[in-house]
Amino acid sequence: MSDEIKVDLELDLKGLLCPLPMVKVSQNISKVEVGEVIRAVATDPGAMADIPAWAKSTGNEVLQAEKVDGEFVFLVKRVK
Amino acid sequence: MESQQLTTLTGVIDKKMNRQLKQYMDICARCAICKDACHQYVGTGDFKYLPARRAELIRQIYKKYFTKAGEFVPALYEARDPDENLLEELYESTYACTGCRRCMYYCPFSIDTAWILSVAKSILIAAGMGNEMLGQLADAAIFKGDNAEMFEDVMISGFKEIEEEVRQITGNPEAQVPVGKQGADVLYVALAGAHSIRPAAVIFEEAGENWTISMFEAANYGFFYGDAEKARLITKRYIDEAKRLGVKEIVVPECGHAYRVAEFFYEAWSKEPMPFKVSHILEKVDDYIKSGRITVDKGIIQGKVTYHDPCQLGRNGGKFEQPRDIVKAVTDNFVDLTPNREKQWCCGGGGGIVAMEEFTKTRLASGIKKVEQLKASGASVLACPCENCRLQIEELNDIHELGLEIWQVIDLVVAAMPLPGNKKAAE
Ligand code: SF4
Numbered sequence: 001m002s003d004e005i006k007v008d009l010e011l012d013l014k015g016l017l018c019p020l021p022m023v024k025v026s027q028n029i030s031k032v033e034v035g036e037v038i039r040a041v042a043t044d045p046g047a048m049a050d051i052p053a054w055a056k057s058t059g060n061e062v063l064q065a066e067k068v069d070g071e072f073v074f075l076v077k078r079v080k
Numbered sequence: 081m082e083s084q085q086l087t088t089l090t091g092v093i094d095k096k097m098n099r100q101l102k103q104y105m106d107i108c109a110r111c112a113i114c115k116d117a118c119h120q121y122v123g124t125g126d127f128k129y130l131p132a133r134r135a136e137l138i139r140q141i142y143k144k145y146f147t148k149a150g151e152f153v154p155a156l157y158e159a160r161d162p163d164e165n166l167l168e169e170l171y172e173s174t175y176a177c178t179g180c181r182r183c184m185y186y187c188p189f190s191i192d193t194a195w196i197l198s199v200a201k202s203i204l205i206a207a208g209m210g211n212e213m214l215g216q217l218a219d220a221a222i223f224k225g226d227n228a229e230m231f232e233d234v235m236i237s238g239f240k241e242i243e244e245e246v247r248q249i250t251g252n253p254e255a256q257v258p259v260g261k262q263g264a265d266v267l268y269v270a271l272a273g274a275h276s277i278r279p280a281a282v283i284f285e286e287a288g289e290n291w292t293i294s295m296f297e298a299a300n301y302g303f304f305y306g307d308a309e310k311a312r313l314i315t316k317r318y319i320d321e322a323k324r325l326g327v328k329e330i331v332v333p334e335c336g337h338a339y340r341v342a343e344f345f346y347e348a349w350s351k352e353p354m355p356f357k358v359s360h361i362l363e364k365v366d367d368y369i370k371s372g373r374i375t376v377d378k379g380i381i382q383g384k385v386t387y388h389d390p391c392q393l394g395r396n397g398g399k400f401e402q403p404r405d406i407v408k409a410v411t412d413n414f415v416d417l418t419p420n421r422e423k424q425w426c427c428g429g430g431g432g433i434v435a436m437e438e439f440t441k442t443r444l445a446s447g448i449k450k451v452e453q454l455k456a457s458g459a460s461v462l463a464c465p466c467e468n469c470r471l472q473i474e475e476l477n478d479i480h481e482l483g484l485e486i487w488q489v490i491d492l493v494v495a496a497m498p499l500p501g502n503k504k505a506a507e
């Protein structure tokens with residue numbers, strides 16, 4: 001899926017403990033334009049709930065939240 | 081400033097000012113003793129971080145609208161409107177404050193600047209100037225509480241993975257991370273990360289505790305944001321869960337503010353008695369060690385070990401001895417920081433400041449007293465039971481090349497337990 005979507009900002013959040021992956025996505029969302037996408041890779045499983053919850057409550061969109069080879073890969077689209 | 085907004089902001093002060101706070105408004109002697117107690121003022125030399133100055137901004141509004149002298153001769157009594165300039169300075173001095181309350185400890189009148197700044201946060205939120213990041217983190221936690229079923233599968237699969245690791249460490253194929261266990265005695269409300277669950281699960285399982293894990297995390301960004309209602313809703317998630325499961329006790333993790341929120345603030349916010357005993361994980365662990373429910377070996381942890389009192393657990397939570405007793409149970413080579421306990425320096429990472437990028441420079445500069453203490457101790461290992469403190473001290477460790485190993489206390493305990501998983505790691 002990630003192959004089809006243009007990624008505008010890559011975030012390496014490996015090794016960061018929750019809630020820091022969510023904090024970093026939130027801090028960086030203003031660095032992309034509305035409609036653009038952040039690809040974030042985290043290793044803390046807590047991010048699988050944190051990042052989608054942050055996106056829902058801020059009105060942004062998680063296009064993908066998947067476990068790939070022991071890492072958690074997110075595609076987050078800035079909606080507003 | 082529009083009169084409607086002015087009415088709103090002065091209304092906030094009117095609502096918040098109880099007798100104690102009014103006293104704080106009246107009694108500051110401007111002796112400035114608090115300036116040498118505040119790590120942020122000491123580390124930056126910036127006037128806006130002087131504790132009495134932070135409180136003075138609220139005092140100026142108070143004088144203008146709640147005292148006759150300030151109303152009629154504002155220039156003489158330094159009474160001010162909450163205009164844009166004042167609110168901007170208030171934002172900086174308020175959200176930077178880590179709420180460590182070291183200034184209160186040294187103030188001859190025990191003026192609680194952090195409490196005054198909780199009024200400041202309410203004013204800023206009412207003015208639409210609450211910190212955005214903290215507000216977002218609080219809202220995400222509330223969303224998780226309102227939509228728990230949406231996250232259930234992902235949470236449970238995370239717990240199952242941790243359970244596998246617990247089985248490897250303990251060598252017990254039956255070891256569990258129990259989820260939603262009716263009739264458990266203890267509900268452990270961890271942080272969102274696996275690091276906060278894994279070692280606790282090992283200890284609970286080895287102690288034979290009848291426990292279950294919470295679906296919610298103990299961190300509370302509503303508290304840091306300064307919105308009591310958000311903070312209450314975030315806490316209520318696990319209070320309701322504890323009621324549902326019929327547990328006797330809620331155990332909070334190695335997180336300073338989570339303990340203070342559950343033990344001291346929830347009752348005031350919810351206006352109902354806390355229905356459960358609240359314990360910090362280190363109180364439980366200390367008890368397990370002293371009662372022989374778990375065994376730890378001295379000599380496994382190498383090097384001189386020191387301990388940092390997180391402000392919310394130590395000075396503001398009164399838990400000084402149990403963590404020290406645990407550390408002393410795993411090493412004969414313990415050295416305390418100087419000063420310590422209620423006089424302990426704040427590391428500079430509390431109050432949600434690690435999540436607020438705009439304060440990074442202030443935050444790192446404010447860690448200088450902690451750096452000096454750590455260097456003077458000669459320790460090579462630091463035990464530190466608070467996530468925010470560890471994040472801050474890890475950064476200070478890198479910048480100042482302190483060469484410290486920084487551990488959660490429960491990780492030190494697990495490493496010192498005679499467990500098959502530990503031996504395997506050592507081989
Ligand atoms: S130490 Fe207390 S009385 Fe003295 S300036 Fe600070 S807040 Fe005021």
Ligand code: SF4
Nearest residue numbers: 118177178180181183
């Ligand atoms: S509570 Fe701590 S950070 Fe805040 S003003 Fe007092 S000493 Fe400084």
